[in-house]
Amino acid sequence: MSVAFAKEESAEAASETILPPRPIPDRINLVTEAGLEMLRDELTRAQQALEAASKLEDVNERRRQSAVPVRDTRYYAERVRTAQPMPAPTSNAVVAFGHxxxxxxxxxxxxxxxxxxxxxxxxxxxxxxxxxxxxxxxxxxxxxxxxxxxxxxxxxxxxx
Structure with missing residues (x-):
């Protein structure tokens, strides 16, 4: 195999594995209790997928399989870190978060x-x-x- 071909394959693999970050809304991260649990579950799933991908032998396939879990792990870790759980509304007098x-x-x-x-x-x-x-x-x-x-x-x- 020529060196040029190996470099091209590595460049191709790199371009497939560098995904842009998921956009994070710039407003306060209010969540319901169920929403916080969902964020934690998604973070766990992303971390498990990343761990599974890290066990792959082929470096190019490992990079490809890791791309989405890396991006999602960063996103969900930030969303869990910034989450502000809101209690359920205690009154139905006016519309509030959770209603x-x-x-x-x-x-x-x-x-x-x-x-x-x-x-x-x-x-x-x-x-x-x-x-x-x-x-x-x-x-x-x-x-x-x-x-x-x-x-x-x-x-x-x-x-x-």
Whole structure:
């Protein structure tokens, strides 16, 4: 094998193994208790994947298999380190972090979302980040309030 080919293979392997870091939101890292547990579980999974990859014999394959776990370990370690667990709301008087809010849109659609941390938010599962535009508009409002949201209005129907 020529040296040029070996260097090219190493450069190719290096480019496959240097992934950009996962973006970290610049807002406060509020989490529910379940969200903190999820972050810890993801960190453990990433660390286990990294450990498994480190046992591979082939250096190029070890680098390839380590790329995602290295990136994820850094991300989840930082998210666990900066997590600020929030207790469940004790009152349903106004919308707060951790609440589920049901609201009606101008077109009469009724939606319910729970306001949670960035990493645990999943709109398809009816949860949104506390930093999302809808959550920001709803926080601090009460049942019966109308909230301006872009060109439309949201009416808060219930808070739980």
């Amino acid at each position: 589920s809010v049901t609201f009606k849109r101008d077109d009469d659609r009724i939606q319910t979302f729970r306001i949670v941390g960035d990493d645990e938010a999943d709109p398809s599962q009816a949860s949104i980040s506390h930093g999302s535009p809808v959550a920001i508009a709803l926080l601090g409002k009460a049942v019966g309030d109308f909230v301006q949201f872009g060109q439309s209005e949201l009416e808060i129907l219930s808070i739980s």
